[in-house]
Amino acid sequence: xxxxxxxxxxxxxxxxxxxxxxxxxxxxxxxxxxxxxxxxxxxxxxxxxxxxxxxxxxxxxxxxxxxxxxxxxxxxxxxxxxxxxxxxxxxxxxxxxxxxxxxxxxxxxxxxxxxxxxxxxxxxxxxxxxxxxxxxxxxxxxxxxxxxxxxxxxxxxxxxxxxxxxxxxxxxxxxxxxxxxxxxxxxxxxxxxxxxxxxxxxxxxxxxxxxxxxxxxxxxxxxxxxxx
Numbered sequence: 001x002x003x004x005x006x007x008x009x010x011x012x013x014x015x016x017x018x019x020x021x022x023x024x025x026x027x028x029x030x031x032x033x034x035x036x037x038x039x040x041x042x043x044x045x046x047x048x049x050x051x052x053x054x055x056x057x058x059x060x061x062x063x064x065x066x067x068x069x070x071x072x073x074x075x076x077x078x079x080x081x082x083x084x085x086x087x088x089x090x091x092x093x094x095x096x097x098x099x100x101x102x103x104x105x106x107x108x109x110x111x112x113x114x115x116x117x118x119x120x121x122x123x124x125x126x127x128x129x130x131x132x133x134x135x136x137x138x139x140x141x142x143x144x145x146x147x148x149x150x151x152x153x154x155x156x157x158x159x160x161x162x163x164x165x166x167x168x169x170x171x172x173x174x175x176x177x178x179x180x181x182x183x184x185x186x187x188x189x190x191x192x193x194x195x196x197x198x199x200x201x202x203x204x205x206x207x208x209x210x211x212x213x214x215x216x217x218x219x220x221x222x223x224x225x226x227x228x
Contacts, residue, residue, distance in 0.1 A: 008034035010204040011048070016183065018149070021176045023184045023192035023212075026201035033154075035201065036185045040073055040152045041065045053149060070098050074143030078155035080135045082127040082142075088114060089123040092142045099146065113141040117171055133164035140171055144180075151175060154185045169194045 009031045016022055026032040037043040038050060041057055044065070050058045057068055069075075082091045093110035101109070114123055117137040127135050136156060143151055153172065157165035173194060176182050184195055192198050193214055200207045 007204055009038075009045075012204075012206055014199065014206065014209075016181065018181055019176070019179055021172075021182045021184075021194075021196040023186055023195035023198045024201065025186060025189075025192050025198060026207070027187070029203075030201040031204040032185055032201050036152065036154055036183075039150075039183060040075060041069050070095060071146060072149050074146065074148040074151045076136070076139050076143045076151065076153040076156045078158040080127070080132075080139045080159075082135060082138060084127050087124050087126055088119060088130065088138045088141075091127070091138055092145050095142060095146050109145055110141070113144045114138070116144070117141045131164075132160050133167060136160065136164075136168055137171065140168070140175075144175065148180075150181045150183060152183050152185075155187070156184070157186075157188070157191055165191065 012031075012035065014035075024032045024035060034043070038045055041052070041060075042065075044050075044060070045058055048058070049056055052068065052072060055068075057065065060068065075081075083094070086094070089107060089110050092114055093106040096106040096109060111120070111123055114120055114137075117140050119134060119137050119141065122130060122134060125134075127138070130138065136159075140151075140156075143153075151172070156172075157168055160168060169191065172182055172184070182195070184191070186192050193212065196212055197210070198212050199209045
């Protein structure tokens with residue numbers, strides 16, 4: 001900021017393991033957006049390391065980061081970020097274009113994931129022909145189409161009413177049960193309660209990093225957070 005240097009994050013150490021469901025919370029200016037950009041390989045850190053699936057992505061150039069994003073990370077945004085002239089099917093299939101997948105296979109896979117999120121009967125609809133909740137379902141399907149290891153959701157219910165928000169969070173829970181890692185960025189406590197772990201940031205530091213006991217089945221002996 002001019003001659004003023006701002007440290008958005010300050011020596012954060014954070015481990016997220018496969019199939020965790022983590023909510024990142026914090027007030028404006030806490031650093032959660034910067035952390036999200038780092039986790040999503042949209043930015044690179046000025047110091048330290050980011051190891052993603054055993055690979056140090058901290059020193060990668062933009063083209064390498066783009067490849068990692070396409071293969072490893074599915075993004076879901078508050079504003080949906082759908083292309084208005086494309087159908088739901090075409091929007092969902094778009095990430096597969098960059099993977100060199102044939103058109104027939106792209107469309108078949110896109111239809112498969114749209115059906116998974118309950119939009120199998122809306123594949124030919126354009127975004128302006130869909131409700132807000134349906135558009136977010138399309139965005140979730142697009143995030144899933146490459147079978148990424150991480151789903152990174154930035155305020156995914158911020159533009160939705162309460163009923164629709166619950167429906168969308170139910171989809172995330174179903175995705176998590178199938179084995180995906182989910183990292184959810186939100187400022188809404190009721191949305192964060194869906195996650196199994198809540199990391200709160202303040203002034204560029206991790207303020208708290210706690211297991212959310214409200215959603216854990218402690219009677220399940222296979223659960224990795226089972227109480228002693």
